[in-house]
Amino acid sequence: MMLGIPDDDFIRGNVPMTKEEIRVLSISKLRLNKDSIIWDIGAGTGSVSVEASFVSTEGSIYAVEQNPEGIELIKANIDKFGCKNIKIIHGKAPVILKDLPDPDRIFVGGSGDATEEILDVSLKRMKMGGVIVVNSITLDTAYISEKILKDRGLDVESICVNISVSKNAGNKTMMIARNPVFIITGRNSKVDNNFNKVGE
Amino acid sequence: MMLGIPDDDFIRGNVPMTKEEIRVLSISKLRLNKDSIIWDIGAGTGSVSVEASFVSTEGSIYAVEQNPEGIELIKANIDKFGCKNIKIIHGKAPVILKDLPDPDRIFVGGSGDATEEILDVSLKRMKMGGVIVVNSITLDTAYISEKILKDRGLDVESICVNISVSKNAGNKTMMIARNPVFIITGRNSKVDNNFNKVGE
Amino acid sequence: MMLGIPDDDFIRGNVPMTKEEIRVLSISKLRLNKDSIIWDIGAGTGSVSVEASFVSTEGSIYAVEQNPEGIELIKANIDKFGCKNIKIIHGKAPVILKDLPDPDRIFVGGSGDATEEILDVSLKRMKMGGVIVVNSITLDTAYISEKILKDRGLDVESICVNISVSKNAGNKTMMIARNPVFIITGRNSKVDNNFNKVGE
Amino acid sequence: MMLGIPDDDFIRGNVPMTKEEIRVLSISKLRLNKDSIIWDIGAGTGSVSVEASFVSTEGSIYAVEQNPEGIELIKANIDKFGCKNIKIIHGKAPVILKDLPDPDRIFVGGSGDATEEILDVSLKRMKMGGVIVVNSITLDTAYISEKILKDRGLDVESICVNISVSKNAGNKTMMIARNPVFIITGRNSKVDNNFNKVGE
Numbered sequence: 001m002m003l004g005i006p007d008d009d010f011i012r013g014n015v016p017m018t019k020e021e022i023r024v025l026s027i028s029k030l031r032l033n034k035d036s037i038i039w040d041i042g043a044g045t046g047s048v049s050v051e052a053s054f055v056s057t058e059g060s061i062y063a064v065e066q067n068p069e070g071i072e073l074i075k076a077n078i079d080k081f082g083c084k085n086i087k088i089i090h091g092k093a094p095v096i097l098k099d100l101p102d103p104d105r106i107f108v109g110g111s112g113d114a115t116e117e118i119l120d121v122s123l124k125r126m127k128m129g130g131v132i133v134v135n136s137i138t139l140d141t142a143y144i145s146e147k148i149l150k151d152r153g154l155d156v157e158s159i160c161v162n163i164s165v166s167k168n169a170g171n172k173t174m175m176i177a178r179n180p181v182f183i184i185t186g187r188n189s190k191v192d193n194n195f196n197k198v199g200e
Numbered sequence: 201m202m203l204g205i206p207d208d209d210f211i212r213g214n215v216p217m218t219k220e221e222i223r224v225l226s227i228s229k230l231r232l233n234k235d236s237i238i239w240d241i242g243a244g245t246g247s248v249s250v251e252a253s254f255v256s257t258e259g260s261i262y263a264v265e266q267n268p269e270g271i272e273l274i275k276a277n278i279d280k281f282g283c284k285n286i287k288i289i290h291g292k293a294p295v296i297l298k299d300l301p302d303p304d305r306i307f308v309g310g311s312g313d314a315t316e317e318i319l320d321v322s323l324k325r326m327k328m329g330g331v332i333v334v335n336s337i338t339l340d341t342a343y344i345s346e347k348i349l350k351d352r353g354l355d356v357e358s359i360c361v362n363i364s365v366s367k368n369a370g371n372k373t374m375m376i377a378r379n380p381v382f383i384i385t386g387r388n389s390k391v392d393n394n395f396n397k398v399g400e
Numbered sequence: 401m402m403l404g405i406p407d408d409d410f411i412r413g414n415v416p417m418t419k420e421e422i423r424v425l426s427i428s429k430l431r432l433n434k435d436s437i438i439w440d441i442g443a444g445t446g447s448v449s450v451e452a453s454f455v456s457t458e459g460s461i462y463a464v465e466q467n468p469e470g471i472e473l474i475k476a477n478i479d480k481f482g483c484k485n486i487k488i489i490h491g492k493a494p495v496i497l498k499d500l501p502d503p504d505r506i507f508v509g510g511s512g513d514a515t516e517e518i519l520d521v522s523l524k525r526m527k528m529g530g531v532i533v534v535n536s537i538t539l540d541t542a543y544i545s546e547k548i549l550k551d552r553g554l555d556v557e558s559i560c561v562n563i564s565v566s567k568n569a570g571n572k573t574m575m576i577a578r579n580p581v582f583i584i585t586g587r588n589s590k591v592d593n594n595f596n597k598v599g600e
Numbered sequence: 601m602m603l604g605i606p607d608d609d610f611i612r613g614n615v616p617m618t619k620e621e622i623r624v625l626s627i628s629k630l631r632l633n634k635d636s637i638i639w640d641i642g643a644g645t646g647s648v649s650v651e652a653s654f655v656s657t658e659g660s661i662y663a664v665e666q667n668p669e670g671i672e673l674i675k676a677n678i679d680k681f682g683c684k685n686i687k688i689i690h691g692k693a694p695v696i697l698k699d700l701p702d703p704d705r706i707f708v709g710g711s712g713d714a715t716e717e718i719l720d721v722s723l724k725r726m727k728m729g730g731v732i733v734v735n736s737i738t739l740d741t742a743y744i745s746e747k748i749l750k751d752r753g754l755d756v757e758s759i760c761v762n763i764s765v766s767k768n769a770g771n772k773t774m775m776i777a778r779n780p781v782f783i784i785t786g787r788n789s790k791v792d793n794n795f796n797k798v799g800e
Contacts, residue, residue: 025221137569137575139572158739162577164360177564180575313771374779558775
């Protein structure tokens with residue numbers, strides 16, 4: 001099994017979903033391990049949690065979402081893909097995070113107006129060697145997230161991703177732009193990235 | 201083990217290497233299976249082959265490269281990462297492809313002036329349910345590849361990826377642009393993408 | 401008077417209009433002179449012709465358009481902006497071009513399926529020291545235009561422009577992507593760009 | 601005379617220069633009038649001042665620069681292009697701005713670590729109907745500028761411009777990316793944009 005689940009394979013409803021390419025880039029930046037404890041904050045449809053569960057097969061994924069419609073979709077997607085290690089956490093971050101175990105990896109797909117508070121709690125709880133990845137479609141959340149992560153002494157890398165996708169226009173090919181997304185990654189120490197040997 | 205090996209983890213030399221984000225997107229578009237037979241044409245440093253070997257652990261990867269310097273780097277990276285299922289094929293595509301088994305998945309990272317010939321042979325040999333992914337930094341190879349894949353009746357999707365990466369500039373953050381890369385994906389029938397259940 | 405007419409100032413209808421930023425970049429690449437003879441092929445709403453008439457105040461602009469709805473919009477915009485030196489040419493390029501005087505500057509905003517023929521005639525007719533600028537939203541027209549211009553020995557520069565525009569999202573700022581546009585510029589000799597002295 | 605002076609036509613030295621496309625877009629967003637009073641803050645090589653002087657032929661342009669090397673280049677470019685209405689202001693903004701007449705148009709090409717102070721003074725001094733345009737290559741200056749302009753009640757539009765430029769690679773065409781630039785525009789009331797009639 002592998003990364004790269006197409007968007008259409010997920011049950012979606014009207015809840016915003018991280019697009020395929022951004023999802024796979026974000027998961028890649030998280031550098032998940034087989035047994036990672038992962039917080040997926042603002043889980044939306046659960047697409048990131050589902051895809052992470054294919055990688056961290058022996059880990060635990062906490063899909064945190066406050067929107068009841070999202071919770072139903074996460075349940076449906078977990079069921080569809082047969083994920084055994086995703087726990088659905090219905091409630092508002094950061095308050096709801098207090099009962100979760102400390103994470104190795106944190107993905108913040110949506111933080112609404114609570115970006116600072118969520119990052120604050122997340123960074124206090126993230127274990128050494130941890131990685132946090134924030135997605136942002138706003139200049140504000142990108143700027144603020146980068147600033148907070150840097151201020152806490154994390155090793156920060158941000159990328160801004162502009163993708164356009166082909167569409168047939170008669171016998172020609174137009175390129176249709178997707179909105180740019182910032183992917184901000186912070187590491188709180190030299191991550192042991194486990195890439196030394198296959199199978200270890 | 202997982203996708204997302206950082207560029208710096210590879211032994212590189214002066215051979216061009218697909219950048220981390222493009223590599224992970226390309227592998228994602230390939231929708232590798234555990235047992236895929238993969239051609240990596242224009243393998244360069246072997247970075248795509250290495251990363252694919254972490255996904256297709258029971259498959260076979262053929263790293264095709266004509267440049268002797270590349271061959272040495274591929275060997276070094278295979279050794280570093282302990283990959284057991286990558287076979288190095290030293291020679292010029294498409295001629296050198298004739299002795300390889302028919303592939304399920306084809307990645308064309310570099311095709312020089314032989315794009316048409318390489319795609320021609322590749323598409324004749326790719327098995328049903330197969331996926332081919334072409335990377336291009338030139339308008340020409342993007343256009344020609346898309347045209348050939350469409351003309352053969354494949355289901356084609358192209359994306360153009362513009363990524364900029366943060367860099368500290370005093371106490372501010374500049375965004376440094378990477379050159380745009382086209383990722384052209386062709387499928388020769390409804391791919392059985394195996395995403396039904398974890399573990400299957 | 402100056403460049404930079406906002407899109408909303410034009411009378412538009414349902415005819416596609418070159419966006420403000422692409423229009424100003426294209427006119428800038430044309431390096432119009434006060435007395436330039438300009439062909440605007442695929443004039444659409446006439447926005448490029450109108451803006452060019454503010455620069456080439458003593459020149460002649462031929463707004464070529466085959467779509468009757470476009471012709472009405474061009475008339476309306478000429479009237480709104482009081483342009484005296486735009487001639488409306490209703491018909492299909494390249495045939496309709498044969499009665500026009502040889503141009504110093506050519507803008508190809510739309511060429512449908514007749515790109516090759518239009519460029520062929522255009523380049524035969526363009527005067528020495530001339531500049532042609534092609535806009536394309538398709539990979540095909542971009543590739544073919546560049547190839548034709550290069551094959552004719554022109555000095556060619558292409559840019560691909562990805563612009564995203566801010567939009568309020570609550571109290572934050574989202575960036576909304578516009579589709580990428582290729583602007584291909586060809587010069588048939590060292591253009592005397594007349595930038596030596598103000599007022600000359 | 602017209603917009604679109606190529607970068608190579610300017611005398612440049614080692615001072616950073618706004619690139620041709622960004623310059624023309626910025627000047628376009630400024631919607632200069634024939635008689636505008638313009639502050640060009642962080643004038644660098646003077647390229648924006650020079651190009652503005654071709655549009656605002658009866659206006660006054662104040663090229664503000666603290667770097668002595670920049671001052672020499674501005675002088676050289678004014679001389680080369682024969683501009684009569686550019687005044688060189690050697691000193692550090694915002695302090696140096698206090699003796700200048702209130703501006704109709706303000707371009708902030710560089711503000712170093714004094715972005716807030718420069719914008720603060722600029723917005724207090726800008727006349728009604730005025731336009732301010734800020735260029736930024738950093739996320740920080742983009743975010744802060746947008747925020748300040750919005751907080752002051754201006755009508756704000758930001759664009760992020762990603763341009764790639766063609767380069768011959770053998771007989772193919774590569775696209776080389778330029779770093780993204782934010783162009784933030786603020787208007788302090790409905791600007792009378794003077795586009796009603798040519799010649800008025």
